[in-house]
Amino acid sequence: MMLRRLIACTTLAARLLSAPAGLCAAPLSGTLFVVDPGHGTRTVDGRPLNLGAVGRHGIAESLVTLAVGEDLARLLRQAGAHVVLTRSYTKPWRTGRLVRLDNRARAALANRLHATAFVALHADASRNRKAHGTSVFWLRSNSVRLAAAMRAHLRALDLGESQFRRRNLAVTSEARVPAVLIELGFISNPFQERLLATPAFQQRAALVLYAALADVYARS
Structure with missing residues (x-):
């Protein structure tokens, strides 16, 4: 059952990601999402500042979140949404001075743009290599519905x-618009690290995140 579901999900994601934008309906027209692929920040002089975790097999959290963020952005745009990525394939590095200020700046961008929602993407890490699973964090009451949809999908x-809980993080506290921080799995778990690195999983992850956003914000 799980294998069939993953194959079906991967097939659908591939079709959506390869479909010409003009052929897609626009259930999310009029929305604006800020998608934040976590980490990937250097100082002005090029020193690492906010690079994120690296798994035992060398998979970098910042690369996983960037891939999922790009896939999610494409799905959202095909549905008519406007999307702003805080990092992208064309600009994979952010420039910052302090980690906390960098994190707050990402959410502050969503505030300035009056975004429909802000979605921060991360991959968790723990000293316990058996730790596993996705997490959804939010803080303000205007984010509860979105958080619940993310959890379900x-x-x-x-x-x-x-984990699924309110949490006072730099991005969730700074954001005034609906905001969630998603942990896509544990990059410190060798099995989940390998999974997170695969394009097939990244596309599946983007698809379920898209489905959650569509559930909450698509026009009825």
């Missing part, structure tokens, strides 16, 4: 759930 990844 992330179950399709079959990674288990680590």
Whole structure:
């Protein structure tokens, strides 16, 4: 059952990601999402500042979040949404001075743009290599509905759930628009690290995140 679901999800994601934008309906027209692929920040002089975790097999969190963010942005745009990426394939590095200020600046961008929602993407890490599962964090009451939708759709990844709770983080506290921080799995878990690195999983992750956003914000 799990294998069939993953194959079906991967096939659908591939079709959506390769479909010409002009052939897609626009259920999310009029929306604006800020998608924040976590980490990937250097100082002005090029020193690492906010690079994120690296798994045992050398997979970097910042590269996983960037790939999922790009896939998610494409799905959202095909549905008619306007999307702003805080990092992209054309600009994979952010420039910052302090980690906390860098994180707050990402959410502050969503505030300035009056975004429909802000979605921060991360991959968790723990000293316990057996730790596994996705997590959803939010803070303000205007984010509860989105957080619940994310939680429901992330179950399709079959990674288990680590945490689902209100949490005062730099991005969730700074954001005034609906905001969630998603942990896509544990990059410190060798099995989940390898999974997170695969384009097939990245596309599946983007698809379930898209489905959650569509559930909440698509025109009826």
